[in-house]
Amino acid sequence: MACGSTSLGNGEATWFCCGNAWGPCAAAGGGACGTCKSSALQAAWPNASKACWDITRPDLCGEKLPRRGCGSAIKVRHLCSGASVCVTVSDCGPRTRSFCGESSCCDGVCRSNRVIDLTPAAFSVIGSLSSGTLPVSLYE
Amino acid sequence: MSAHRMSDPLDRRRFLTAAALRGATVVGTGVIGATALGAVDADAVFAAPLRRPLDPAVPAGAFVEGRITSIDGGVLEVAGSHGDYARVRVTGATSVWKVRPTTAASIETGDGLYARGVPMPDGTVAADAVWVNIVNLHTTIRGIEKTRLHLAHGSHEIVGNLLPATSSASYSGAAPTADLSGLRIGQGAQVLGAWRPSDDSVDIVRVAVGPGAGHRR
Known part of the structure; x- marks a missing residue:
């Protein structure tokens, strides 16, 4: 897996659980790619497939996110701290269309629309799970 | 770095x-x-x-x-x-x-x-x-009571406990508020909270709902 420096856009990152897990996450399963684990550096991407796109519909929020299938590498960089993590696409999500216009801010700078869902392991590399969302830039 | x-x-x-x-x-x-x-x-x-x-x-x-x-x-x-x-x-x-x-x-x-x-x-x-016990779940609101929400998470039902002075709501990306009166049955809701192992419910810290498809701010 290699992450590059070509911009894929920016927006909000959220987090989710997948794979074998405890509590309400116990039924999450391995995700659309069948390989998703909360403890791995992985992510859900809204355009992991045509079927995925039909569910997430980021275009309804003005987002043009390219098709990147299972195993694709994406670097997620916190907009303010500069902390970054390289993840592989392992599921479909987030459901961008349900939260059009939602923003996350840091140091007075905001980014809108949910563009990537990170596993807890990946999200915690660049921020706190208790924040729920983070403003990020994406690269490949 | x-x-x-x-x-x-x-x-x-x-x-x-x-x-x-x-x-x-x-x-x-x-x-x-x-x-x-x-x-x-x-x-x-x-x-x-x-x-x-x-x-x-x-x-x-x-x-x-x-x-x-x-x-x-x-x-x-x-x-x-x-x-x-x-x-x-x-x-x-x-x-x-x-x-x-x-x-x-x-x-x-x-x-x-x-x-x-x-x-x-x-x-x-x-x-x-x-x-x-932290969880961050995409759910659908199925029922609303004074002290709890009934949520659907995939094919599972979850009881979300509303905690005085703790639970908040964020509407369409706005700052969280203690006013939960804007929540509606049928809404998609992102729930950040803490799972209770004793009864499998979730203590709700923040519930975020959006405007839905095609609505831009």
């Missing part, structure tokens, strides 16, 4: 390592979040990413997920969800979240856990931050 490291007023990784090696465990004393160098702001600590060290002698960060099977002094024995096993060391520099920033005294056997920290020579992970 070097610029970040040089500008850090306190290198948490080195501090954690030192704290763990010196056996500075203070579980149950109620002083988690305070260090020998002064109080640590809980929000800032949780938000601070654990950066990769420049010094190759300092190992990269570790992440632990699973359920706590026992608590032995300052060490949490954790059974991972994929059959793995880990020991998480809680020190005076560890920040603990369980519904809210709290102390290690609130951690119980049976709790679910995510921990971020540093692998130690003795095989433990010295935790920088521990999130206990």
